[in-house]
């Protein structure tokens with residue numbers, strides 16, 4: 001369990017993190033979201049003991065990060081933003097070095113390095129200089145050093161930032177496989193990542209916590225939750241007919257086509273049966289019809305605009 005209590009960090013008079021509290025339990029994969037400069041990296045650095053909080057505390061499995069830094073750090077694997085590593089070492093030299101820093105020697109050290117080389121599929125590059133590797137491989141080397149000691153807690157700062165779609169997919173699958181018995185905290189501003197790998201999402205804005213929910217609950221807060229998208233062969237006289245439906249709050253015409261309509265339901269309502277009936281009644285020819293779960297980007301924008309952030313805080 002990680003317990004974060006009223007955590008704050010000021011740089012001079014500027015409060016980068018402002019009184020954040022939350023707990024994370026084993027098995028939780030927590031997506032840590034927020035706009036640029038919201039305080040995500042600063043919070044993660046404090047959880048890992050790289051930055052000392054101005055106020056508040058972090059405890060990792062019962063060990064206060066400031067009072068018992070070694071005990072806490074033994075339990076944590078940390079991938080800093082950009083996955084920095086010693087560029088002129090090879091992955092093998094670097095992972096051996098990390099293993100030594102973590103206190104492994106002899107056969108156990110070799111076995112730990114071998115295990116992460118296999119887990120991260122690094123075999124083909126272990127003897128090349130890190131600076132020569134692709135971003136995807138560099139990131140995998142960074143994750144390898146973070147999990148080398150099989151930590152209970154994994155803190156990953158923007159693990160897929162800058163990777164191509166295939167590399168993103170690989171790293172996300174890896175995180176899913178790693179997360180079974182661990183606490184994982186992933187900072188990201190890629191919202192699709194939250195639905196893909198996280199079972200909980202925290203949003204911070206201007207150093208304050210503004211949302212803490214399951215990804216599906218966040219989606220349900222969107223104006224597009226249960227919105228129905230309907231694309232027809234014809235567009236004439238459709239908009240007015242759709243607007244007449246009882247449970248419809250609003251109808252948007254898609255920017256991509258004037259024959260594609262997005263029906264926003266009144267809060268909590270299901271407009272799909274009424275749309276279906278109307279299609280039959282009018283004899284419209286449907287090209288596309290689907291119901292949305294909600295849009296995280298819409299919720300993200302709402303809760304991170306300063307007015308909302310102030311209200312929630």
Ligand SMILES: Nc1ncnc2c1ncn2[C@@H]1O[C@H](COP(=O)(O)OP(=O)(O)OP(=O)(O)O)[C@@H](O)[C@H]1O
Nearest residue numbers: 011016034035036037038039040041042043081189
């Ligand atoms: N060492 C420092 N000295 C002064 N200000 C800092 C320092 N580190 C961070 N900040 C400021 O604190 C704020 C929060 O930064 P932080 O890196 O935690 O944000 P972030 O949410 O991780 O952003 P990003 O998504 O851009 O990585 C920013 O305004 C940043 O400029």
